[in-house]
Amino acid sequence: MYTVNQLKSLVQKDRVHRRIYTDEDIFNLEMEKIFGKSWIFVGHESQVPDENDFITTSLGRQPVILVRGAGGKLSLLFNRCSHRGVKLCMKKNGSARSFVCPYHGWAFKNDGKLMGTPYREGFDDKFFEVEDLDLKSPPNIDSYRGFIFASLSEKIQPLDEYLGGIKSSIDDLCDRSPEGEISATAGCNRYIIRSNWKQQVDNGVDLYHAPFAHASTLDQDGRQFNRHGGGPSFYKPGTRKFIDFDPMGVWGFDNGHGFQGAVPQVDKPAGGAYQELYDSLRRKHGKERATKILEYDRFNTVVYPNLTFQAFGQHIRVIHPISVSKTEIRIYPVLLKGAPESWNREAVRSVAATHSPASMIQTDDVAVFERAQLGLQAESVEWVYFSRHMGAEKAEERGGYKGPGSSEFLLRRQYNDVWLKHMCE
Amino acid sequence: MAQAHVRVSPVDRKEKSGSVDHHDIEQFLFMEAKLLDQKRFNEWADLFCEDGTYWIPTEEEQVDPYSHASIIFDDKQSMMARIRRLGHPMIHAQSPPSRTTHIVTNIMTDLRMDKKEEFLVDACFTMFEYRDDEQLMYGGRYTYNLKILGGLLLIDKKIVKLVNSDAAHNIMAVYI
Structure with missing residues (x-):
């Protein structure tokens, strides 16, 4: 792992060190820090024109579903079942009210809400109360003239300001x-x-x-x-x-x-x-x-x-x-x-x-x-x-x-x- | 069977009188593949009609190259621009140059067209491409509209349907 001083030594006013292009540790850190702290373009509104339309894509390396839910509201969901982590949707695009996991049948509404867990009686009731088992979303999603961006950072400046x-x-x-x-x-x-x-x-x-x-x-x-x-x-x-x-x-x-x-x-x-x-x-x-x-x-x-x-x-x-x-x-x-x-x-x-x-x-x-x-x-x-x-x-x-x-x-x-x-x- | 006095191969200029049969069309396709493998691109382009087209769509069910993204859609003009570029010393995508082998197989010929001088041909292909220490393999189906024009068998349309047409591809500089 890189210390702050080591990172600073890689970038000078007029040059960068070759390692920023070749070092896997730098790349992994970039996915966390650059793709984690910026607004990332994830799609265009025209790709999900109607309610229930979705596309699958990636935010950095992370699989996501961009979906237009009830009332036209856009959501970006991590494409991963909250149970065992199975990728929920394999289609590139389509229309769906819900996403159902192929492994144990857990079903999620297209806004991410968990709506069905087969053989539920085998779980302790408290498990569903304590854990948040809805599909997770990056904290921020917004669009400018149809260009949809999402951010993994909670504290990021508004999209409008970020684009400037x-x-x-x-x-x-x-x-x-x-x-x-x-x-x-x-x-x-x-x-x-x-x-x-x-x-x-x-x-x-x-x-x-x-x-x-x-x-x-x-x-x-x-x-x-x-x-x-x-x-x-x-x-x-x-x-x-x-x-x-x-x-x-x-x-x-x-x-x-x-x-x-x-x-x-x-x-x-x-x-x-x-x-x-x-x-x-x-x-x-x-x-x-x-x-x-x-x-x-x-x-x-x-x-x-x-x-x-x-x-x-x-x-x-x-x-x-x-x-x-x-x-x-x-x-x-x-x-x-x-x-x-x-x-x-x-x-x-x-x-x-x-x-x-x-x-x-x-x-x-x-x-x-x-x-x-x-x-x-x-x-x-x-x-x-x-x-x-x-x-x-x-x-x-x-x-x-x-x-x-x-x-x-x-x-x-x-x-x-x-x-x-x-x-x- | 179409009746014509036909030069099946504009390269060999072999004359054939009478009808074009399945064997002639097979030989035509093999020769086309060979011209590509030997990088005789100008001669390869001569196999196309003046308004002929070469198309690699991105989607299996794609109907046209104007409403949806394509990998290549060349008319004769852009084909010649592409071929000129293939001969340019500063074409970085061909430094080092590709070596290819096309294998054309499962050829099915529809000789019973309404117009006696047009043929629909369906075939399968694989192409090995070796460049810069790496070998790539492409595969899929070819569909051809062939025509007899001025006593020559020519390509009106060639469509290359890659099995992985919608994949993220390595860069391609030569024709498939």
Whole structure:
């Protein structure tokens, strides 16, 4: 086990020790402290639209059921019978008023209340009085614009406050829908990264890697992909020279959240479904606001520690740590409610090209994360550096900080201000 | 049996007059698998019609690649982009490159289509993929819509139904 002083020695202003990616004890502590003391994204309201709908997922490593009970109330239940610990529900999703244990038939209402124990007479009556045998729940669950988070910590600040400045990214995504709502009901792409979960978080707002990690996907215009005739390009117009990332900016907020500025687009999206979407937003909000909503003024967003998403690539990505060197990623295509069907259909298809396990972009990131895990086995070399643009970030009037686009300040803040703080608590 | 003057294999350019039979279709599928194993991706792409598609869905009962997440859904254009990338020196997902062996079996051919020049084919496959000291195995069913166009037998649709399509997969860079 690590003492506070040992933990502190692993994180310095501009660097972290390799052991935070490779040591099992650190990983176990992270599950308790980082995943125990943050708000963790557990699902989207659209995945449980009606009473009795549920999905099963995990909170950190812990199996949970997200269920919509009577009156639409959301609960998150540990997926574990209170009797002998058997996992109650094996389905990925469905509708259920109750969950019954396959072992001895103990039955629980979908709000967690114990409602049946067969052959009850064999137990002392006092046992049921003294023990709390309802299904347990994390103490906090709340949602923001359909994004559901739960926390294992009783004392955590309210979700709204915890998200703080990064709510603007969730708003940016949801506002694109003419109904102001998204849905995550178009299935899921799952892939395994044979690396520590933080590789994916570290990459969340990294613009600096694109010319190298993604060289094989850039077309002759420097574009990785194209949507509705528009697409960000990594080349300066008319050249094969890489753009300067710094003017794009990167933003960071309390609790480790942040987003990247937009990569300049070669062409603006136009025509067909884009025009239709623009028109319905214009009818609702007026011309100026509709134009503003559809602008891509940011690229990736990270909600620390387990959620990233993109309005341009129209997906939500959820990070599920499995072990110190294994992580599962789930990618959900995002549908904009009320958008033209063809817009959403194109978005779903586009996610297969950019973020599936066989996608042309994500696979190179994963290959690099896995190579980091391999390289970090070199015990004789201790440090991993996050020293780009040290001290260049400036406080923003609206809260948070802004740094040059290739700045690594968000990582410095995540490790020093959030990771180390929680780990030492 | 469809009557046609057909080149069964655009690679071997072997001409066959008369009807396409089960044996021809078997040979076509074996050759397709061999092109993938030999990384002759451009020649493999030539087996597809101009509006042909290659699809790996994520769900067993999935009806289309536009309403639900897919692992791959390529038309000819994205197929060519993927193949160009497979030849790029900085494709990290192929460093080191994969070696594969496809085994295609249980081939069932429906030659009694309404249109005489289209065939439905159902087959089973396994693919061994070896890369960076690790061997992976994929298995499932292939369904093909094959067509005779301009005297060539071509793939209109290839669907790869993995038995573990909804699993969390290791990254995949080559076609299954």
